Amino acid sequence: MENFKEFKVELHETEQRLLTELRTLRRGHRGSSSKGAGATLTIGQRIADTVAATMGSWKFIIIQSIILLFWIVLNVTAFIQQWDPYPFILLNLALSFQAAYAAPFIMMSQNRQQDIDRKSAENDFKINVKAELEIELLHQKIDRLRETEVVQLTQAVTDLTALLTKAKISPA
Numbered sequence: 001m002e003n004f005k006e007f008k009v010e011l012h013e014t015e016q017r018l019l020t021e022l023r024t025l026r027r028g029h030r031g032s033s034s035k036g037a038g039a040t041l042t043i044g045q046r047i048a049d050t051v052a053a054t055m056g057s058w059k060f061i062i063i064q065s066i067i068l069l070f071w072i073v074l075n076v077t078a079f080i081q082q083w084d085p086y087p088f089i090l091l092n093l094a095l096s097f098q099a100a101y102a103a104p105f106i107m108m109s110q111n112r113q114q115d116i117d118r119k120s121a122e123n124d125f126k127i128n129v130k131a132e133l134e135i136e137l138l139h140q141k142i143d144r145l146r147e148t149e150v151v152q153l154t155q156a157v158t159d160l161t162a163l164l165t166k167a168k169i170s171p172a
Contacts, residue, residue, distance in 0.1 A: 015133050015136070015137075018129070018130075018133065019130060019133055019134070019137075022126055022127075022129070022130040023130075025126070044108070045108070045109075045112055047105070048105045048106075048108040048109040048112070049109050049112075051102065051105040051106070051109070052105060052106045052109035052110070053109075055102055055105075055106065056106075068091070071084070071088075071091055072088065072091075075088065075091075
């Protein structure tokens with residue numbers, strides 16, 4: 001039983017230390033969050049984000065589809081001159097070239113977003129742990145209040161019983 005009490009005290013001290021650490025960390029984040037998030041991005045990261053956002057938009061898909069359709073129609077009908085006949089080898093080469101350069105930009109943007117998401121998940125976990133500890137501390141406070149109320153009520157019942165007993169013994 002003594003071991004359990006020591007463990008409980010040690011756990012309580014660890015919880016208090018963790019709460020203090022989380023509060024300090026939160027205060028630090030408040031100061032750093034006032035700076036713009038875009039200010040910390042490098043030129044390469046901004047370019048990667050712009051390319052990924054552009055290539056992942058409906059506007060880009062529609063414009064590219066129109067260009068491809070225009071290319072195919074001009075080469076099939078030979079309206080101007082067939083610079084890329086039916087198997088469209090030049091068109092395939094251009095699209096492969098575009099994909100080869102777009103993929104690394106998109107991967108860089110996704111990797112950076114993955115890092116942001118991982119940090120956000122870590123912060124969420126820390127916040128959840130802090131909330132759990134705060135709730136546990138509130139439960140402990142409520143339990144202490146209940147215990148003191150029970151003691152006070154017990155004392156009040158004892159005092160009233162004594163008064164009633166005293167009143168019965170000494171008639172007025």
